[in-house]
């Protein structure tokens with residue numbers, strides 16, 4: 001798409017561009033940093049007088065006045081009269097600044113294998129808007145980026161994304177892992193995922209744009225309450241992510257969490273990764289259905305298989321037990337290393353529910369490490385099609401909050 005066409009289709013870009021486009025001049029970048037300091041103070045305290053803001057942000061009165069004026073003009077913050085009685089002798093009304101509750105938000109986008117979802121999340125992590133579109137798994141990553149751009153544009157047109165209030169964007173991408181070094185270097189320097197550029201999204205969404213593996217970001221959505229969480233997704237493949245006290249474990253090379261390529265049988269078939277008997281070769285959706293057919297009954301879907309098992313179908317029940325045993329072999333190993341307090345199984349196969357988890361519970365109960373009590377809750381994730389984009393929005397929010405600490 002040409003730049004001219006983009007502008008023609010999106011007249012509001014001019015307005016946004018004046019303040020917050022990513023190709024800001026250096027001056028505007030400085031202004032944006034000042035803005036963020038003001039916003040961070042308001043996020044932290046709820047409301048602030050101008051004097052308090054001056055102290056919090058260390059900005060000069062003139063600079064602060066300009067920033068506040070502009071934020072107020074854009075509807076990001078609002079002035080309210082509040083009687084401050086504590087220090088004033090007469091308890092006279094003082095102007096207090098607060099965030100417009102609808103103003104500050106992070107955008108999360110999941111470019112999943114078979115769906116694109118977008119979550120808009122308020123400063124406080126509250127969900128504001130979600131949008132979902134199924135896509136063909138065969139669609140290339142660049143094409144998925146293009147679809148996401150179209151969806152974002154529509155959300156902007158509908159007023160569900162207000163670009164002037166966006167503090168950052170997170171993107172979760174299936175089968176890609178962000179280089180942890182590029183993350184540490186800061187938003188501007190993060191390398192694009194292999195096989196695609198995110199520039200089209202950078203062009204329409206202001207603020208820093210970060211991306212990482214979609215499963216990891218979904219784990220962040222579940223692990224936001226500072227759990228030591230092991231999150232395992234069983235769908236077309238097997239992936240996992242670990243969150244420890246709100247921090248995602250990325251690993252030294254940025255590729256931590258590939259539980260699907262832990263071998264559960266060294267004599268098993270060769271995996272595409274080169275090793276033998278990888279968990280993923282057994283309990284991916286397609287192979288689970290193939291295994292059932294091989295054992296004498298074909299099921300049209302994982303949901304149908306789960307339903308049949310619940311209705312007492314012996315073949316279906318045996319398949320789930322078989323899958324659970326294999327899952328347990330890999331997850332017990334991960335549990336010994338990571339000591340999670342919570343294990344969450346998500347993805348298509350999580351529809352198998354408790355029967356899938358039973359072998360894991362048994363295996364963990366049978367293990368006596370003699371290192372103290374091990375308390376771990378195990379459960380399946382409720383189906384949450386926007387978990388990836390919710391987590392992506394969390395990534396943007398937590399990154400933003402982290403920057404405020406300096």
Ligand SMILES: [Zn+2]
Nearest residue numbers: 261271273278
């Ligand atoms: Zn493998």
